[in-house]
Amino acid sequence: MAKRFLSIWFRHLTTDWFTIRQPSLGTQPFVLAAVSHGRKVITAANAMAQNQGVRPLMAVADAMALLPGLQVMEDVPGLPLQLLNTLGGRCIRYTPITAIDPPDGLMLDITGCTHLWGGEQPYIHDMVTRLTTKGYHINASIADTVGAAWASARFGQPVAVLQPGAHLQAMLPMPPAALRLPAATCLRLQKLGLQSIGSFISMPRNVLRRRFGEELLLRLNQALGMAEETLTPLQQVEAYHERLPCLEPILTRTGIEIALQTLLDAICQRLQKEGKGLRQAVFKAHRLDGQVVQIAIGTKRATHNIPHLFKLFEINIASIEPAAGIELFVLEAPQVEEVPTLQESLWGSTPGLQQQALSDLLDRLAGKFGADKIHRYLPNEHHWPERSIKQAPSLGDKTDAAWQVTMPRPVQLMHKPEPIEVTAPIPDYPPMLFRHRGRLHKINKADGPERIEREWWLEEGPHRDYYHVEDTDGQRYWLFRSGHYTGNKPHQWFIHGYFA
Amino acid sequence: MHKNDIISQLQRDILPLQGFKQPTGTPVRIGLGAVEDAFPNGCFPTGAIHEFIGTQPEHAAVSVGFMAGLLANLMKTGGVCVWVSTSRALFPPGLKTFGANPEHVIFIDLQKEKDLLWAMEEALKCEGLAAVVGEIQDMGFAASRRLQLAVEQSRVTGFLLRFGHRKPTANACVARWRITSLPSVQEDGLPGVGFPRWNVELLKIRNGKPGSWQVQWSAGCFQVIKEEKETIWLNASSQYGSAI
Numbered sequence: 001m002a003k004r005f006l007s008i009w010f011r012h013l014t015t016d017w018f019t020i021r022q023p024s025l026g027t028q029p030f031v032l033a034a035v036s037h038g039r040k041v042i043t044a045a046n047a048m049a050q051n052q053g054v055r056p057l058m059a060v061a062d063a064m065a066l067l068p069g070l071q072v073m074e075d076v077p078g079l080p081l082q083l084l085n086t087l088g089g090r091c092i093r094y095t096p097i098t099a100i101d102p103p104d105g106l107m108l109d110i111t112g113c114t115h116l117w118g119g120e121q122p123y124i125h126d127m128v129t130r131l132t133t134k135g136y137h138i139n140a141s142i143a144d145t146v147g148a149a150w151a152s153a154r155f156g157q158p159v160a161v162l163q164p165g166a167h168l169q170a171m172l173p174m175p176p177a178a179l180r181l182p183a184a185t186c187l188r189l190q191k192l193g194l195q196s197i198g199s200f201i202s203m204p205r206n207v208l209r210r211r212f213g214e215e216l217l218l219r220l221n222q223a224l225g226m227a228e229e230t231l232t233p234l235q236q237v238e239a240y241h242e243r244l245p246c247l248e249p250i251l252t253r254t255g256i257e258i259a260l261q262t263l264l265d266a267i268c269q270r271l272q273k274e275g276k277g278l279r280q281a282v283f284k285a286h287r288l289d290g291q292v293v294q295i296a297i298g299t300k301r302a303t304h305n306i307p308h309l310f311k312l313f314e315i316n317i318a319s320i321e322p323a324a325g326i327e328l329f330v331l332e333a334p335q336v337e338e339v340p341t342l343q344e345s346l347w348g349s350t351p352g353l354q355q356q357a358l359s360d361l362l363d364r365l366a367g368k369f370g371a372d373k374i375h376r377y378l379p380n381e382h383h384w385p386e387r388s389i390k391q392a393p394s395l396g397d398k399t400d401a402a403w404q405v406t407m408p409r410p411v412q413l414m415h416k417p418e419p420i421e422v423t424a425p426i427p428d429y430p431p432m433l434f435r436h437r438g439r440l441h442k443i444n445k446a447d448g449p450e451r452i453e454r455e456w457w458l459e460e461g462p463h464r465d466y467y468h469v470e471d472t473d474g475q476r477y478w479l480f481r482s483g484h485y486t487g488n489k490p491h492q493w494f495i496h497g498y499f500a
Numbered sequence: 501m502h503k504n505d506i507i508s509q510l511q512r513d514i515l516p517l518q519g520f521k522q523p524t525g526t527p528v529r530i531g532l533g534a535v536e537d538a539f540p541n542g543c544f545p546t547g548a549i550h551e552f553i554g555t556q557p558e559h560a561a562v563s564v565g566f567m568a569g570l571l572a573n574l575m576k577t578g579g580v581c582v583w584v585s586t587s588r589a590l591f592p593p594g595l596k597t598f599g600a601n602p603e604h605v606i607f608i609d610l611q612k613e614k615d616l617l618w619a620m621e622e623a624l625k626c627e628g629l630a631a632v633v634g635e636i637q638d639m640g641f642a643a644s645r646r647l648q649l650a651v652e653q654s655r656v657t658g659f660l661l662r663f664g665h666r667k668p669t670a671n672a673c674v675a676r677w678r679i680t681s682l683p684s685v686q687e688d689g690l691p692g693v694g695f696p697r698w699n700v701e702l703l704k705i706r707n708g709k710p711g712s713w714q715v716q717w718s719a720g721c722f723q724v725i726k727e728e729k730e731t732i733w734l735n736a737s738s739q740y741g742s743a744i
Binding site: 351352353355357358360361362364365368369373374375376377378379385388389392398403404405408409410411412413414415444445446447468469470472473474475476497498499500 | 582607
């Protein structure tokens with residue numbers, strides 16, 4: 001299908017926005033100004049001010065001399081981009097591929113969309129009317145290429161539809177600036193007397209390249225449709241998505257659940273047919289007041305199991321607030337993976353980490369509490385107790401390291417060793433007594449020491465001498481002394497864990 | 501028919517109504533030896549909630565040790581255990597000492613006890629898990645009933661670790677255990693710390709006989725210490741001690 005593009009040019013983007021917010025400004029000339037190099041410079045002027053000769057980049061003082069009653073407002077940095085993003089979002093109803101065209105335009109790929117409005121003329125008129133009633137002054141134009149639509153919107157009729165193939169003729173009388181060229185190139189063309197595109201378009205290409213650089217040729221080719229030009233859409237269109245518009249606004253939980261079920265049925269049927277499963281899904285509810293509320297889920301494994309996915313969403317349905325009502329439901333699957341087809345076993349699967357029931361359970365828990373709450377540990381090749389385990393990134397992960405079983409390890413380890421007071425008979429002997437949290441423990445039996453060095457390539461500090469001790473009640477502890485015994489320095493003893 | 505026969509027949513009929521299925525095929529041997537005689541049908545009740553109580557952190561450690569021994573038997577076939585807690589102190593390598601594979605334990609660390617109960621119930625409903633462990637301070641009767649109903653469906657074994665200063669309240673758990681540590685005994689009076697040894701009290705068991713045993717973990721399995729032998733041995737040691 002032949003491509004068609006629509007370009008919208010907002011003639012006074014920022015000043016129009018100010019006028020919409022303060023309608024009294026519409027009847028007087030005003031400008032937006034920002035401080036630059038120690039003086040106030042005009043960044044935008046409304047139509048009335050421009051008619052009286054006030055232009056952007058003029059100093060405010062000069063403009064005031066020209067127009068004594070001129071209203072000056074503070075400019076908001078970053079406003080044009082912000083406005084374009086919002087306006088672009090509103091234009092998604094006309095076409096899914098809507099791109100912003102800074103500093104003051106939008107570019108829409110309308111290929112295959114216009115017949116829904118009954119042709120290009122009604123399409124463009126609907127859009128222009130909608131934006132104009134909002135209060136924006138716009139020019140819009142439809143053409144075969146991005147470059148031609150851009151040029152026609154800015155240098156042609158305010159509302160123009162260039163018929164397929166007519167863009168070359170339309171562009172010939174336009175000035176070189178219509179080719180989106182840098183100011184320096186335009187100036188050079190003008191100096192050479194090349195006032196319109198038609199005056200140099202038939203010149204040999206190598207001559208143009210030598211004189212004006214590669215960019216002129218690229219822009220010329222783009223405008224004529226000889227070079228590809230791609231748009232970056234504001235919202236990526238997901239390959240897997242389903243929509244469910246509602247005749248009446250939905251207000252109840254039951255309604256939302258029915259909508260979710262319908263969408264899941266549709267998307268899972270398609271995924272199953274293609275042998276795929278989803279890893280992530282987003283359920284969006286477009287409300288009557290223009291807000292979009294959404295809930296998202298993730299799964300540990302690609303799946304197209306409808307009851308399981310429904311259960312995952314069900315946990316968060318309560319967070320969808322219908323307000324005045326929901327008019328459109330959208331289900332998107334941003335991440336889709338191949339799903340291996342497994343033969344269904346008759347007698348239930350073997351227990352283990354790979355069973356389906358377990359990953360379904362973990363999906364539900366992750367959906368409710370967040371995936372960061374779920375941990376599994378693998379041995380790590382470090383002797384230092386705090387570093388002897390590491391988190392497993394996924395259920396399937398294995399490691400070559402083995403669990404260390406040669407030396408006794410406690411079943412409970414404190415997050416931070418707690419200091420204790422001890423009485424030890426002679427250096428390098430286990431203590432006789434220790435006091436922890438106000439309780440005195442008399443040690444009956446002891447094993448050790450087991451010296452564990454701090455790994456110097458990771459951190460510096462004293463080593464630890466661990467003792468496995470049992471008190472008179474039969475309770476077993478893991479104690480350690482930090483560093484060597486030295487005569488004058490007080491030695492540090494800690495309790496680090498409990499044995500069974 | 502003799503009166504005693506009628507009563508034992510009635511007791512057998514009541515057990516399945518209370519959620520204890522007659523063991524089919526080979527029952528799960530948990531390796532507890534004499535302790536297993538206290539259980540209904542003479543076999544460790546899987547598909548039930550077991551509760552461990554205690555007041556001090558030391559009690560928690562010994563209970564976890566004893567429970568890890570049970571877990572090792574339940575997870576023998578490669579099963580997975582889910583461990584739900586709000587303040588976890590467990591050191592996974594410690595499980596390895598009791599034969600349980602720490603790689604097959606999935607920890608869920610939550611903030612609120614309410615969430616913990618939800619997560620635990622979800623996990624208990626999940627067939628195919630070997631066991632679910634929950635560390636919880638307090639729990640009402642209704643909550644414990646929900647957990648018990650969940651396991652009766654799925655036949656997953658649940659363990660509740662309740663360590664706090666609150667007095668344990670009545671609940672629907674099938675068994676209540678209290679494990680306390682006993683001094684280890686070294687054979688031949690060798691120096692050093694011996695095998696872990698516990699006083700295992702089965703305070704409550706539905707349709708079973710509560711009791712108290714001395715259990716030691718050595719050579720990778722539980723060993724129930726015979727009282728008489730123990731006393732003889734202790735006498736010998738005291739004589740030996742006095743001789744020195």
